[in-house]
Amino acid sequence: MSSKQAEEELPPRPAYPIPDFGPTGKLEPYYGSYETGVPIAIDLGRSTTRFGLVKESDPNNVFPTLISRFKDRRVNKMVTLVGNEMFLDTISKSNIRSAFDGPMINNWDVIEKVLDYGFLHSGVSSQGRVDNPVVMNEVLATPLQQRAGMMELLFEGFEIPKVAFGTDCLFSYYQNGGSTGLVIGTGHDATHVIPVVDQKPVLSIAKRIDWGGRQATNYLMDFIGLKYPYFPTRITPFQMEKIKQDYCYVSKDYGTEVSNYLSLDNLEKNDIVLEAPFTEIIKHQKTEEELQIEAERKRDQIKKLHEQARERRLEKLVQKEADFTYYTNLKDRMKSMNKREQIDILRTEGFDDEADMNKYIGNLEKSLKKARNEDIGENTSDEPPSFPLIDVPDEQLTEEQIKEKRKQRLMKANHDARIRAKQEKELAQKEAEAAAEKDRKRRETDLSGWIAERREKLEKLTQNVKERKRLKEELTDRKSRAAQNRMKNIASLADEDRGSGRRKKAGNVTIDNDPNDTFGANDDDWAVYRDIARGEDDDAEEEEQQEILKIEEELLEFDPDFTVEDTLQRQYDWRNSLIHRFLRGPRNFDPEDQHQQHQIHINVERIRIPEIMFQPSIAGVDQAGIVELSEDTLLRRLPGETGFSGDDSNEMMKDVFVTGGQSLFQNFQERLETDLRAVLPVGSLLKVRRAQDPLLDAWRGMAKWSVSEHSKNSYISRQEYAEYGAEYMKENNMGWVKL
Amino acid sequence: MSSVEEVSDALNGPLVFRPPGYKAPKRRHRFLRQIINDEAKRVQLKQQQAHDPTLITYQSLAAPPSLKPIKTYCDITGLPTNYKSPHNQLRYYDKECYDIVKHMAPGVDQQYLALRSANVVLK
Numbered sequence: 086m087s088s089k090q091a092e093e094e095l096p097p098r099p100a101y102p103i104p105d106f107g108p109t110g111k112l113e114p115y116y117g118s119y120e121t122g123v124p125i126a127i128d129l130g131r132s133t134t135r136f137g138l139v140k141e142s143d144p145n146n147v148f149p150t151l152i153s154r155f156k157d158r159r160v161n162k163m164v165t166l167v168g169n170e171m172f173l174d175t176i177s178k179s180n181i182r183s184a185f186d187g188p189m190i191n192n193w194d195v196i197e198k199v200l201d202y203g204f205l206h207s208g209v210s211s212q213g214r215v216d217n218p219v220v221m222n223e224v225l226a227t228p229l230q231q232r233a234g235m236m237e238l239l240f241e242g243f244e245i246p247k248v249a250f251g252t253d254c255l256f257s258y259y260q261n262g263g264s265t266g267l268v269i270g271t272g273h274d275a276t277h278v279i280p281v282v283d284q285k286p287v288l289s290i291a292k293r294i295d296w297g298g299r300q301a302t303n304y305l306m307d308f309i310g311l312k313y314p315y316f317p318t319r320i321t322p323f324q325m326e327k328i329k330q331d332y333c334y335v336s337k338d339y340g341t342e343v344s345n346y347l348s349l350d351n352l353e354k355n356d357i358v359l360e361a362p363f364t365e366i367i368k369h370q371k372t373e374e375e376l377q378i379e380a381e382r383k384r385d386q387i388k389k390l391h392e393q394a395r396e397r398r399l400e401k402l403v404q405k406e407a408d409f410t411y412y413t414n415l416k417d418r419m420k421s422m423n424k425r426e427q428i429d430i431l432r433t434e435g436f437d438d439e440a441d442m443n444k445y446i447g448n449l450e451k452s453l454k455k456a457r458n459e460d461i462g463e464n465t466s467d468e469p470p471s472f473p474l475i476d477v478p479d480e481q482l483t484e485e486q487i488k489e490k491r492k493q494r495l496m497k498a499n500h501d502a503r504i505r506a507k508q509e510k511e512l513a514q515k516e517a518e519a520a521a522e523k524d525r526k527r528r529e530t531d532l533s534g535w536i537a538e539r540r541e542k543l544e545k546l547t548q549n550v551k552e553r554k555r556l557k558e559e560l561t562d563r564k565s566r567a568a569q570n571r572m573k574n575i576a577s578l579a580d581e582d583r584g585s586g587r588r589k590k591a592g593n594v595t596i597d598n599d600p601n602d603t604f605g606a607n608d609d610d611w612a613v614y615r616d617i618a619r620g621e622d623d624d625a626e627e628e629e630q631q632e633i634l635k636i637e638e639e640l641l642e643f644d645p646d647f648t649v650e651d652t653l654q655r656q657y658d659w660r661n662s663l664i665h666r667f668l669r670g671p672r673n674f675d676p677e678d679q680h681q682q683h684q685i686h687i688n689v690e691r692i693r694i695p696e697i698m699f700q701p702s703i704a705g706v707d708q709a710g711i712v713e714l715s716e717d718t719l720l721r722r723l724p725g726e727t728g729f730s731g732d733d734s735n736e737m738m739k740d741v742f743v744t745g746g747q748s749l750f751q752n753f754q755e756r757l758e759t760d761l762r763a764v765l766p767v768g769s770l771l772k773v774r775r776a777q778d779p780l781l782d783a784w785r786g787m788a789k790w791s792v793s794e795h796s797k798n799s800y801i802s803r804q805e806y807a808e809y810g811a812e813y814m815k816e817n818n819m820g821w822v823k824l
Numbered sequence: 825m826s827s828v829e830e831v832s833d834a835l836n837g838p839l840v841f842r843p844p845g846y847k848a849p850k851r852r853h854r855f856l857r858q859i860i861n862d863e864a865k866r867v868q869l870k871q872q873q874a875h876d877p878t879l880i881t882y883q884s885l886a887a888p889p890s891l892k893p894i895k896t897y898c899d900i901t902g903l904p905t906n907y908k909s910p911h912n913q914l915r916y917y918d919k920e921c922y923d924i925v926k927h928m929a930p931g932v933d934q935q936y937l938a939l940r941s942a943n944v945v946l947k
Contacts, residue, residue, distance in 0.1 A: 112827065157829070164832040174828045186856040193851045201842070202835055209841040226882045228863035234851075244843045278887075288880050292887040307939055311932070340895075344904055558926075663920050667901045689902040702894045705941030708887040822880050 098672055100360040100684055103324050110172030116145045119208035121216040126787035127203060128222050128253060129196075131185055131273035132298065132746075134168070135781065136203035138217070139788035143781060146206045150184060152198050153177035167202040188224050188274040190231055197238060204243065214244035218800055220791040222253045222783065225277055225293065226822040233811035240806050247800035249791070251819030255279065255286055256786030257744040257776050259819065265733070266740030267718065269711055269757075271747035273298045276698060278714045280723055282733050285818050290722040294708050296701055298746050301694050302326045304704055305333075308693075312668065313685055318361040320685075328687065329694060332357050334751035336692040337759065339699070346689050347663055352671040357687040365679055402456045402506075403498045409453060412446050448609065457506035472497045528643065536644045543636045546629055553626065695750045699760065712760040715741065719765065738769050744776035744783070790819065899936045900924055913937065 116138060128135040130150060137145035148168025155176055157164045164177070171177045184195035209215050219239060223232060232250070239245050254270020254277055264284050270277040279291040306325045310316075320328075336342040345351055371379075415434070419427050427439070436442040474482070474490040475497060482490060528535045559567040604610050640647040659665040659673055668674075670686040697703045699710040709717070719738060724731045741761065743754060758773040765771060776782040790796050799817035806813070814821050854862075860882065867881045898905045898917035905917045912933040914925045925933070937943040 112831065160829060163836075164828065165835055166828065166832060167835065170828075170831050173831075177828075186854075186859075189854075189856050189859045191854050191856070191859070194848070197848060198835070201839060204841055205835060205839060211841055213841070213843050215841045224882070226880050226885050228859055228882055229866060230854075230859060230862060237849075242843070242846050242848065243841065244846075277885075289878060291880075291885060293885040294887045304939065307935075311935055311939075314932075340904065343897075343902065347901065347903065663901065663918060664924065693897075693902045700895060702890065702940075703897060704939065707889045707941075709890040709892075713890055713892060714887055824881070 095672070098356065098358045098670060100358040100680065103320060103359045103361045103685075104327055110174070111169050112173075113146055113148060113168060113170060113202075113206050115206050116208040119210055121211050122218075124218040124220055124788075124791035125204075125207060125215075126220045126784055126791055127200075128256075128784040128787060129199070130222075130253070131188060133273075133780070134199060134203065135784040136207060137784070137788075138207055139220075139791050141788075142785070144784045146203060147781075150199055151181050152184075152195050153180045153182070155180040165198060167198060185274075189228070190234065193234055193238065196235075197242060200238070200243065216246065218247045218249075218791065219245050220249050220251070220787045220796075222256065222787070223250045223821075224275070225252045225279075225291065225820050226288075226824070229811065229824045232824065236801075236806060236811045240803050244803070247802045249796060249800045249815075249817055249819075250821045251787070251790070251817060252277070252279075253783035254744050255281070255818075255820045256784075256790060257779070257782040258742050258786070259284075259790055260782045260786030261742065261744075261774075261776050263740060263742055265736045266742050267715055267737050269715065269741065269743045269748075271297065271698065271743070271745035273746065274300070276711060276745075276747070278711060278718060279820070280718055280737060282729065282737070286820055287723065287726065287729070288820065288822060290718060290726055292714050292718070294698075294701060294706070294711065294714065296697060296704065296706055296708075298326075298329075300704070301697065301747070302329055304697065305329050305690060305694050308690060309685060309687075316361075316685065317683060318363065320361065328359065330749070332687050333691050333694045335695040335699075335753045335756045337752050337756055339692060339696050342692060343689065343696075346692070347666045349660065349666065349671050352666060352688060355688060355691065356670040357691065358670060359685050359687060360680060361683045361685075363679065363683045398456065399499060399502065402453070402502050403495070405449060405453050405456065406498065406502055409446070409449050412442070412449065416442070416446065448607075452609065454509070457502070457509045532643070536640070539636055539640055539644070543633065543640070546633050546636070549629060550626075550633070695747070695753070698747060699756070712757065712764065715757075715761060716764045735769070738765060738771045741771065741773045742776065743773065744779045746780060748775050748779045899939070913942065 118140070119138065120140070124139045126135075126137065126139050126144070128144070132149060133147060134150045135144035135147050137143070146168075149171075151168065151171065153166045153171040155164060156162070157176070164174075166174065166177050171181060182192065182195060184190050184192045184199065190196055204215055209217070211217075221235070221239075223235065235250075236248065239248055252270070253272070254268050257270070258266065258268045258281060263281060265282050266280075268277070268279045268281055268286075270279065274295075274297040276294040276296055277291060278294075280287045302322060302325050305328070306320070306322060309320065309325070346355070415430065419430060422430070431438065431442060434442070436445065472493040474486060474493050477490070479487055479490075524535075556567055559565040560571065562568060637647075637652050641649070641652070659669070665674065667688065668686060669681075670688065675681055693703065697706070699712055701708050701710055719734045723729050723734050723737065738761075741757070743757065747753070754773050754775050758771065761773070762769075762771055778785075795818065799815045799821075801813060801815060812824060814823055816823075863882055867879070867883070870876075871879070896905060896908075896915055897903060898921055899914045900921045901917050903917045905915055907917070907922070908915050909922065909925045911926060912928070914928075914933055914936055916922045916925045928936075934943045
């Protein structure tokens, strides 16, 4: 009772909208004060490109690295849109393509367009070439084919004077003034752990985890897809990414938090309801009058059906009674006959022997009793109708009257059957009343005994229900014992049927005119199917449910120890269902509610998704997580490397630096610090810091580096490229790896 | 003229900074797997010619497998668990989850397993 009140007190959960579209379209600004010779920094990210002349403190253009190319039917020409401008048009959204397959460029035409676009918006006005040095990022130790492709495009397609490559997280570290530290760069496609000593990255022990923002979004998308397989609207990757950014966070203590995540208290705090946009269908409300007419019609139909069924039952009953009298008379008659005559009669009647006949009569009697108990019409008048012609011999009657007599005979049989049925019913009722009275007396004298009895009965019934469920399950497995038994039963039944030439009148012949096959002539024959059915006895199940409910009611009334919580229904309560809480949050679910149909609940996912960085095994990535990698780098790999010692490690712990999009998850730094502190030696001076701007600092670092002393001798000119090819590089401490 | 057309024309029209004679070479569309395989072959060849133990490659940067015991979680709900269904190798948290795991539509179990790369891949 108290829980019911509590339910009413709880307010509905707030539902946040899933954004209708992805990003909104906007026009990309053009850069106004272009100058030749000023380096252009390009952070060509797997998700976002940042592009701009390094004179400025921030990139002039930041846009998604995507293009959309399609034929515009309105003007009948090919249209190409890049970055944010794709979202200006609705058609373009379905034609989006990316330049990348995972972390690798596989569509160079897209890259070319993106660079075109970037240079155009940077206001490049030099004739026939881009007269600016370029600083660009690349995947750490990218395959040579990738670098060669990019160099070819830049030097030949744009004729830039010189270029330098590097890795974004190292540029970001440079921007944030790092000197010795452990750089953890989380990107769109991979996460890097790179130790840096005196501004030099120790790339020989740098490591990469193949998990980034893209994989996280995909994982969330697949997970939600499996969680709500019949969700009516499609959630796009853009929407999913937004959901991930807005609602996922790093758990400070994953083990404890996740175990408790689906408790009602925690869900009250942390369950997020998201609703997809939809147009509500308003159902036609029927008026009172219409409803009434409909109900009337339904009642009439039901009445008619009842009537018909009753008629049929009655006819059958009469037939059975006639059979019964016939066979009992026969039996009586047979008593006075000799053996031979008896056998003859039995043969003509289609019985094997006398026992067979007795059995048949017994069965008939049983089914008669049962049929009488069924409702065969109570509403006949009490006064017996008169059948005057019945006792008159046929010889005294006319043709017409004989017909009438036959009719009356049938009616009389009908009437008699009815009266007998009524009597039997009354008797049964009396018996039931007596039993109830006895039960009441027993309850009053021996309450504990009565309760024990009821409980035992309830136990047995629930056991039955369970047993049936188990059987049903077992039967789905062809090899299970239950299924094997069933097959055996079927086989033996088939055998039996063939063995004994069945009895019954020769007139009962089946469709294929086989006089031996009389299956179905008797209604009880069909019970065979009941025995070998797949445990799906709906009637019996229903009966049991009713019985359970009845006993529970009684126990609730008289047993002080039996509460609402103990009832079977209560045990199926949604509050107790983990799956319900997982799918529908801390409220009941109304499948008819259109809002609820369009809602998803984000709960465990909120911490599960970011956790994969710490435990890649969750997503089946067979690599160590960032903490284990950092620990290994700091405590084992770096001291083991020639030229380095534990002192370098100690120095490095003081500056663990995180950058990149995934570091924006709430609590990321705190979690990293707690976990690292747990594995590092006691007293280590550990400090974890995040880039000032984890997204833009890579570009800023490129800009800063491109005009610094460090960069002076680190560019490769067009001549050098022409002379030595793409394999030629210059060490720049920014992750330009010799391939 | 719509703004969409305008921005498209600006990009597709002649760009002053593009060298007039440049024609993009015909490039083969390569998938990630091909790119990685080609790179591995190149590195192998290079190492055969002149062995260089300090060479850093895309493959050599990949993080090693974890040496710590792996924590297991329910595939349906994500809660920590040690149970695993013998039918389809799915992990489940409790009886209720097991009911779902047991009566999963064909193929769905593989989709769940694919989330942690434990699905059966036919080659």
